[in-house]
Amino acid sequence: MTWISKSVTGLGLLFLAHACYSAYEHSALHSTSTASLSSTAAHTAITSTSSSLPIDISIETLVAVFTVCLGLVLGTPELRPIQWRVWAGQIEREGEAGFTNIDGQVDKDYVGNPFRVLESRPGFVDIRKQRKEFAEWVREGGGIDEAKKS
Amino acid sequence: MTSSLLHPPAHLPPNVALQLSQQAPTLLQSTPSAISPYSLSSLWSAAESAELWMTYENLMLSCLRTGDEQSAHQCLERLTARFGADNERLMALRGLFQEAVATDDAALKQVLEEYDTILKKDSSNIPITKRRIALLKSLKKTTEAITALNQFLDSSPSDAEAWAELADLYASQGMYPQSIFALEEVLLITPYAWNIHARLGEILYMAAISGEAGSEKYLAESIRRFCRSIELCDDYLRGYYGLKLTTARLLTGRSQPSRQAKSDSALATPDSKTLERLNETATAKLSEIVRRSVAGEAGWEGFTKSEVIAAKALLETDAVKISR
Incomplete structure (x- = not known):
């Protein structure tokens, strides 16, 4: 998905650069060719002809801009759900896996269930109980399993 | 993995807590021990971020849980160097550290007395009030904890965390209506x-x-x-x-023959078909x-x-x- 959007954007930028370069070349060529005629032609005529570009350059510019827009739109990340129950359900059902980006990292603003603090309550944490539970977990061999795995 | 260091670690399972606290020595080494407010590098990058201090706090909690008191103390010292010893949140963290390293009940009583003296000076210190209640609960003085919590809620009734704690304390005593x-x-x-x-x-x-x-x-x-x-x-x-x-x-x-009369409250119980x-x-x-x-299945691993x-x-x- 991402390489498609990147290549489309790159193509669009290439077109845009090409269109700009063509426009510049056209105006430069036009000014030199009109400079030799400036003695005979009227001044007003020069300004009106130099301001108009050939139609193919205009079309190329427009196509390039639309291609860039298309590429950027294709590259947007998946939209977040706007319904509360869908969003909450995604948190409960998918956990961290639902909020990882392409690089495999969890989104920075992912907090899980934001109301979980009402049940874990960090302000009232009973550190002695937690230590006891952890020591028990280690005694039961939980730590050894983990060491073997890693 | 550092993303989970940005959130309070109280609910994490023990293996994750162990994993987090094992990161502590490397993390403490990789970050500078003191951050000077005026340095050359602050020209092109932020010298400190809010995340760093959150990380220290949560790392300290994880370390205390797994018994790595040295790293926890280091975190506490760095936080103190940054925010000063009379910061309310840091006072609570220091109390928490003392609670964790206390070996017997006498030491815990001393911590409790310390909380009392702090609260006598400034009774609006919310983190210390909460720590005092948690310590009372930890010392199995549940009735005292409930009284203290009710007093606290009288002064700040919009604290959802405290209400939830009160609900848990009441439930542990079997006082369900409360x-x-x-x-x-x-x-x-x-x-x-x-x-x-x-x-x-x-x-x-x-x-x-x-x-x-x-x-x-x-x-x-x-x-x-x-x-x-x-x-x-x-x-x-x-x-x-x-x-x-x-x-x-x-x-x-319902299926039993001795069926109760319909309750007369406005919200009647739903009928059997709905049930x-x-x-x-x-x-x-x-x-x-x-x-x-x-x-x-993909997308169902969160349970x-x-x-x-x-x-x-x-x-x-x-x-x-x-x-x-």
Whole structure:
């Protein structure tokens, strides 16, 4: 998905650069060719002809801009759900896996269930109980399993 | 993994806590021990970020839990160097550290006295007030903790965390009506908290099976709470579990010949047909969740293992009943 959007954007930028370069070349060529005629032609005529570009350059510019827009739109990340129950359900059902980006990292603003603090309550944490539970977990061999795995 | 260091680690399972605290030495080495406010590098990058201090705080909690007191002390010292020793949050953290390293009850009493002297000087110190209540609870002085918590809630009634703690304390004492009241207060502050709706449903169910008067009314209210939690959160395992339990209980109560007269409250209990349909929906959803979660389908890995096992056990006992 991402390489498609990147290549489309790159193509669009290439077109845009090409269109700009063509426009510049056209105006430069036009000014030199009109400079030799400036003695005979009227001044007003020069300004009106130099301001108009050939139609193919205009079309190329427009196509390039639309291609860039298309590429950027294709590259947007998946939209977040706007319904509360869908969003909450995604948190409960998918956990961290639902909020990882392409690089495999969890989104920075992912907090899980934001109301979980009402049940874990960090302000009232009973550190002695937690230590006891952890020591028990280690005694039961939980730590050894983990060491073997890693 | 550092993302989980940005959130309070109280709910994490022990293996994750161990993993986090094992990162401590490298993390403490890789970050500078002191951050000077004016340095050359602050021209092109932020010298410090809020995340760094959050990381220190949560790292300290994880380290204290796993017994790595050295790293915890280092975190505490760095935080103190940055925010000063009379910062309210740091006072609470230091108290927490002293609680954790205390070896006997006498040392804990001393910590408690320290809290009291701090609160005498400044009674509006919220983190210390909370720590004092937590320490009272840890010392098994539950009644004193409840009294202190009620006093605290008189002065700051919009603290959802404190209301939730009060509800838990009351529930641990078997005082269900008070616990229900406290949880309803939590819901006034955070009306969309689906886990608190489910928790309230659980407490109501506990009140109903503890044999208090008006158990049918409690059960009906419990069903409503579980339904609301499901309404707020798709595929909420805890909500469906509770819904199945409560509807099954109410249905078995109904089938007995000694049927109670209809309650005269404004919210009457739902009729049997609705209950049966609710029960069927809950069973179907639970079996779907268990099936997909056990199979490890993509997008269904977020459920806690123990909860899935419990749901499976509930479904199996139900199946045994039917086959009989």
